[in-house]
Amino acid sequence: MKLLRYGEPGAERPGLLDAEGRIRDLGAHLGDIAGPALSDESLARLRALDPAALPLVAGTPRIGACVGQIGKVICVGLNYADHAAETGKAPPAEPVLFIKATSAVCGPNDAVEIPRGSEKTDWEVELGVVIGTKAKYVSRDEALSVVAGYCVVNDVSERAFQSERGGQWTKGKSADTFGPLGPWLVTRDEVPDPQALGLWLDVDGVRRQTGSTARMIFGVADIVSYISGFMTLHPGDVIATGTPPGVGLGQKPPVFLRPGQVMRLGIDGLGEQRQAVIQGA
Incomplete structure (x- = not known):
């Protein structure tokens, strides 16, 4: 579904x-x-x-985030070796975890706002995993059974806030509109292998990211099991599993988002997103 x-x-x-x-x-x-x-x-x-x-919905209504009442958004950093390399970092020995504020979550086609003082707002297409069953210390073999389904995530990031302002990554990941989810939640029965999905992202019609979840360092089952060893996962929690290469920070020279630009991104079978980039208040 x-x-x-x-x-x-x-x-x-x-x-x-x-x-x-x-x-x-x-x-x-x-x-x-x-x-x-x-x-x-x-x-x-x-x-x-x-x-x-079921009643047919008329017209073309706004599409919201595909999950409501999210308890937490857990993100996995540097989960593609080629993305780690483009950022100048070694592939991690264990999953790198950080939190994105739930107030960042928005609809898949809502405008993305460049926050006040930002000069390095960046894009990241990612596979999102939505938890359906409470999970604590779940084994790798059982991990996919606690997943309700999958979705597209744009893990929008402000690189200066993330890496040049001290502390952890969360402050560069949590501005309003930095978490478009959707357009829909595809239930796990329609995604037999989450490690066989193509991902892509364009900015103003130029292909910036092309990748496959087959190239993840840590697959979905490993990630879900690993995270459940540090925190209980609850129904509606969302995991963003990392991005393939081609982010703005990795361009030579680096290229970042500007007001007036448009991002389009998608994942095989999970739909597409489109976001206009605007200046935030």
């Missing part, structure tokens, strides 16, 4: 994308695509519905 949330910010409704690419309303069956609605049992009930019997 492809699940989504549509409507104005803060008033999104749950929906399902039917086989013809039309939005069907799920409001009679659940309050939001969040928390308990992401369990295997809940998803099985939704899967049993006849999409043609």
Whole structure:
């Protein structure tokens, strides 16, 4: 299934994308695509519905983040060896973890704001993993069973805030609009191998990133198991699994986002995002 949330910010409704690419309303069956609605049992009930019997949503509403009420967004840094190399860092021996503030999360086609004082705002297409079952110390063999599904993430980053202002990476990752999610949550039954997905990102029509999740240093099962050893994962938590090479910081010379530019990005089978870049207040 492809699940989504549509409507104005803060008033999104749950929906399902039917086989013809039309939005069907799920409001009679659940309050939001969040928390308990992401369990295997809940998803099985939704899967049993006849999409043609669900109300058809008219027009082209705004698409919100594909998951609501997110408890935490955990990001994995330097998870592609070629990306680590372009940033001048060695591939890590263990997953590098940091947190992105949930207030950064926005819809997949919402404008991305360059924050006040920024000169190095950058792009990062990533595979997002959405947790469906509470997990603590989950084994690698069982790790994928706690995943509800997958989505596209743009882990927008301000490199000077991240690396030149002291402390950890979170301050460079958490500005408003720095976490577009979606357009939809694709349930795990439709993604038989999360390590066989192509990723790409364009800026103003120029291809900047091309990669495959096959080139991750730590695969999804390893990441989920590893993180669950440090913190309990809850339904609706999102993991951003790292970015392939081609970020602005890695260009020679480095190239960063400017107001007026447009990012387009996508992952095989998971849909596309489009964000206009604007100057934040």
